[in-house]
Amino acid sequence: MKRSGQLLEDLQKRKKRQIWLAAAGIVLITAWSARETDFSVVSVVRGFGEIVRFIGQDFFPPDFSAFRSLIGPAVDTICISFVAMVVGAVLSLLLSFFAAATTSPYRWLQASVRAVCSVLRNIPALIWALLLVAAYGLGTLVGTLALILTSVGTLTRAYAEILEEIDMGQVEAVRATGASWPQVIAHAVLPQFFPGFVGWSLYKLELNMRASTLIGMVGGGGLGFSIQKGLKLFQFQEVCVAILMVIVLVLTTEFITGKLRERLI
Amino acid sequence: MSAILEIRNLRKRYADGTLALKDVSLRVHRGEFVAVIGPSGAGKSTLLRCINRLVEPSGGSIIVNGVDAVKASGRQIRRLRREVGMIFQQFNLVERVTVLRNVLHGRLGYRNPIAGALGLFSRQEIEEAKNILRRLGLHEQMYKRADELSGGQQQRVGIARALSQKPLIILADEPIASLDPATSETIMQILSAICREDGITCLVNLHQVDVAKRYADRIIGIRQGTVVFDGPPEALDDKAVGKVYGP
Numbered sequence: 001m002k003r004s005g006q007l008l009e010d011l012q013k014r015k016k017r018q019i020w021l022a023a024a025g026i027v028l029i030t031a032w033s034a035r036e037t038d039f040s041v042v043s044v045v046r047g048f049g050e051i052v053r054f055i056g057q058d059f060f061p062p063d064f065s066a067f068r069s070l071i072g073p074a075v076d077t078i079c080i081s082f083v084a085m086v087v088g089a090v091l092s093l094l095l096s097f098f099a100a101a102t103t104s105p106y107r108w109l110q111a112s113v114r115a116v117c118s119v120l121r122n123i124p125a126l127i128w129a130l131l132l133v134a135a136y137g138l139g140t141l142v143g144t145l146a147l148i149l150t151s152v153g154t155l156t157r158a159y160a161e162i163l164e165e166i167d168m169g170q171v172e173a174v175r176a177t178g179a180s181w182p183q184v185i186a187h188a189v190l191p192q193f194f195p196g197f198v199g200w201s202l203y204k205l206e207l208n209m210r211a212s213t214l215i216g217m218v219g220g221g222g223l224g225f226s227i228q229k230g231l232k233l234f235q236f237q238e239v240c241v242a243i244l245m246v247i248v249l250v251l252t253t254e255f256i257t258g259k260l261r262e263r264l265i
Numbered sequence: 266m267s268a269i270l271e272i273r274n275l276r277k278r279y280a281d282g283t284l285a286l287k288d289v290s291l292r293v294h295r296g297e298f299v300a301v302i303g304p305s306g307a308g309k310s311t312l313l314r315c316i317n318r319l320v321e322p323s324g325g326s327i328i329v330n331g332v333d334a335v336k337a338s339g340r341q342i343r344r345l346r347r348e349v350g351m352i353f354q355q356f357n358l359v360e361r362v363t364v365l366r367n368v369l370h371g372r373l374g375y376r377n378p379i380a381g382a383l384g385l386f387s388r389q390e391i392e393e394a395k396n397i398l399r400r401l402g403l404h405e406q407m408y409k410r411a412d413e414l415s416g417g418q419q420q421r422v423g424i425a426r427a428l429s430q431k432p433l434i435i436l437a438d439e440p441i442a443s444l445d446p447a448t449s450e451t452i453m454q455i456l457s458a459i460c461r462e463d464g465i466t467c468l469v470n471l472h473q474v475d476v477a478k479r480y481a482d483r484i485i486g487i488r489q490g491t492v493v494f495d496g497p498p499e500a501l502d503d504k505a506v507g508k509v510y511g512p
Binding site for chain 1: 343346355359378
């Protein structure tokens with residue numbers, strides 16, 4: 001009894017020491033990084049005034065007369081995000097069957113599909129857009145393609161994971177009735193797959209909406225492109241309207257997709 | 266009496282090396298209600314799943330109504346499966362669709378792949394599915410989602426799904442292992458009554474010896490992949506039980 005008490009005390013002491021060590025480590029790394037990057041609280045505070053002045057004087061009041069000319073780019077942004085999500089979802093749906101351990105016919109195929117998707121997903125849409133601009137020139141096509149690539153990367157992985165978590169008991173039961181492969185997919189796999197499929201696709205639409213603004217800045221079209229153009233021409237009050245529109249778009253998408261998810265799942 | 270199911274020298278070794286069935290031979294006659302008992306891991310589930318080829322046998326033969334299931338091609342397997350209904354321990358209903366649809370799944374083997382996949386069933390099939398649900402006292406639950414039902418109700422839907430196949434044989438894999446004692450009793454009563462009324466041959470895997478003795482015409486005891494007892498319930502005395510479950 002006494003020995004185990006001693007042991008517990010030792011263990012607790014060691015745990016305490018580990019926590020202190022970890023805390024010291026974090027402080028050390030932070031200090032070192034701040035030095036390397038010339039981060040100082042003083043310059044942050046000094047810059048802060050400048051930001052306030054810049055936003056307050058140059059951006060406000062927003063020039064709402066620019067609103068009409070920004071409707072076109074806003075629609076572009078919506079279309080880019082939506083088309084990229086739909087095309088990405090369709091491609092991912094096909095690919096995910098090869099990427100899921102439970103449905104893939106060969107292990108090497110599963111591994112290679114997953115590897116390709118990992119590359120597509122981990123290179124940011126912004127980089128894809130930069131690469132694609134070189135090939136296709138400026139425009140909405142580049143934005144759409146860049147978002148399709150990342151959509152395929154993300155959604156294939158997400159769908160494959162849903163497929164792997166399916167209750168195989170339900171699949172077995174439908175198979176046991178003498179159902180053929182397409183029937184088993186339609187009646188046992190899809191009902192289980194559907195909620196996750198809708199949820200992830202809508203989430204990707206949200207992400208696309210945000211990313212499309214950034215992509216626009218490097219020539220992918222849409223509101224981002226207008227913002228970039230406005231900044232270069234010092235039309236900050238127009239840019240302000242564009243930024244407000246981005247915020248409204250993103251929030252609206254989030255609201256609508258949230259409502260849809262509630263309905264469908 | 267003619268044998269509707271004849272198993273000869275059935276063997277199953279899984280990919281990981283486990284020998285689940287060593288050498289099983291048995292004959293089941295039309296209309297028999299057979300309980301298969303034995304400790305966990307004895308090979309009861311494997312035996313049942315070899316009959317409808319959810320598990321690939323490693324050797325031997327299984328003649329179901331004149332057709333060798335072990336040699337059957339893909340198309341023949343599906344034909345065989347639609348004549349063999351199956352009931353599961355975890356019910357295995359498709360949870361997100363209605364009770365009625367789950368029962369209609371029993372008709373998939375009779376539909377062509379496309380119409381079946383699209384969920385097109387004939388008016389007659391739907392009417393029959395409703396009748397089966399009525400017979401099992403589930404007509405009020407018909408349009409509920411399957412996962413809204415209690416365990417006992419779900420298992421009744423499982424029986425309904427098997428019945429809508431108009432099966433020659435029903436395989437029940439531990440049908441009452443996830444249910445409380447009272448519900449278990451009801452399910453066993455329903456299953457045995459229906460099989461007797463409709464003349465369906467039934468193989469039931471069971472854990473409980475007393476339940477097996479009360480409901481079965483015949484008991485088969487399996488241990489470590491071999492049949493160690495095969496006879497009427499009266500013949501299953503303490504010594505025989507010891508041979509199945511003993512050390």
